Amino acid sequence: MDPQALRTLPKVELHRHLECSIRPSTLRELLKLAGFDVPADPKAFSNLYLVTEPMDDLESVLRKFLATQKVLSTEKILERIAYEAVEDAFNEGIRILELRYAPTFVQQGHENLSFDQIHQAFCRGLDRARKQFPVAVGLIAIIQRILPVSEGKRVTDFVIANRDTFIGIDLADNEVGFDSKPFAPLFEKARAAGVHVTIHSGEADVPGSSNFVRDAIEILGAERIGHGVQIYQSPEMIDFVKSKRVPLELCPTSNWLTHAVKSLSQHPIRQLMEAGVDVTLNSDDPGVFGIDLTNEYQVLQSHLNFTEREFKKLNDTAARVSFIPLKDRQAVWPGL
Numbered sequence: 452m453d454p455q456a457l458r459t460l461p462k463v464e465l466h467r468h469l470e471c472s473i474r475p476s477t478l479r480e481l482l483k484l485a486g487f488d489v490p491a492d493p494k495a496f497s498n499l500y501l502v503t504e505p506m507d508d509l510e511s512v513l514r515k516f517l518a519t520q521k522v523l524s525t526e527k528i529l530e531r532i533a534y535e536a537v538e539d540a541f542n543e544g545i546r547i548l549e550l551r552y553a554p555t556f557v558q559q560g561h562e563n564l565s566f567d568q569i570h571q572a573f574c575r576g577l578d579r580a581r582k583q584f585p586v587a588v589g590l591i592a593i594i595q596r597i598l599p600v601s602e603g604k605r606v607t608d609f610v611i612a613n614r615d616t617f618i619g620i621d622l623a624d625n626e627v628g629f630d631s632k633p634f635a636p637l638f639e640k641a642r643a644a645g646v647h648v649t650i651h652s653g654e655a656d657v658p659g660s661s662n663f664v665r666d667a668i669e670i671l672g673a674e675r676i677g678h679g680v681q682i683y684q685s686p687e688m689i690d691f692v693k694s695k696r697v698p699l700e701l702c703p704t705s706n707w708l709t710h711a712v713k714s715l716s717q718h719p720i721r722q723l724m725e726a727g728v729d730v731t732l733n734s735d736d737p738g739v740f741g742i743d744l745t746n747e748y749q750v751l752q753s754h755l756n757f758t759e760r761e762f763k764k765l766n767d768t769a770a771r772v773s774f775i776p777l778k779d780r781q782a783v784w785p786g787l
């Protein structure tokens with residue numbers, strides 16, 4: 452498929468962090484306003500604020516994420532970011548879009564903003580965009596695994612109180628050294644309130660990584676797994692995930708940048724697909740990675756020779772397993 456055909460191909464995105472989806476031109480503008488040094492040269496800008504090469508030291512990567520976090524400082528900015536995220540998604544063919552954000556991450560350094568102010572600002576941006584672009588959009592809240600369970604409880608209670616504007620809840624951040632199990636009661640409560648659950652798990656290439664996925668499904672009740680890419684190393688885990696019919700939200704470029712896979716051509720997406728696992732294709736942090744979802748299609752086409760038929764399968768799976776209410780998805784995705 453030529454680049455234009457890939458771009459206009461109707462797509463579904465289930466795994467995109469809203470705070471890390473800032474349009475490049477907007478990020479420049481906001482960083483400048485926040486007093487950061489913003490070089491005009493794209494390469495110099497990218498070196499300072501984007502992650503476009505596999506990370507070699509975590510510290511410089513964290514600095515980049517912190518710069519992005521710093522600009523999330525007013526309700527007006529949050530509203531704008533949400534609106535532009537939908538506009539950009541629509542313009543690259545996305546018709547079903549799930550966005551996720553961590554209220555605790557946005558609030559950090561901006562304690563003057565309440566969870567409610569943050570959420571309402573994002574919702575205003577999404578509502579404005581929904582009126583203009585035929586995209587089914589849903590929001591997922593993220594609990595940060597690296598924070599105390601009490602912070603997770605704050606997020607869970609907030610999601611349940613706002614379940615008309617949240618479709619799901621997620622647990623993200625590093626799994627190594629940060630046990631997921633203490634968060635289990637929160638996810639049980641969310642599920643009982645009718646909130647869908649997806650869990651970031653099995654992302655990093657560390658010993659026993661695929662077992663984290665088992666815990667995410669069995670103990671936290673994950674209906675979908677964010678990444679889960681490492682199960683390819685364990686035939687037993689592939690069978691387990693298949694038997695539970697839990698889809699994976701795969702993000703190839705993200706996996707390459709974080710060393711979760713050795714190279715893009717060694718990404719196990721086809722292996723997992725052919726083994727019968729439900730897989731979907733996603734961009735994760737498009738703003739920070741300097742990519743969009745179309746880029747991920749180009750990656751699969753050029754590195755793994757993916758065909759139009761395989762792209763259709765990825766999207767049909769994603770449209771089917773989205774947490775957005777069925778009638779909203781059917782309005783934008785014929786044949787669902």
Ligand SMILES: [Zn+2]
Nearest residue numbers: 468651677735
């Ligand atoms: Zn993610």
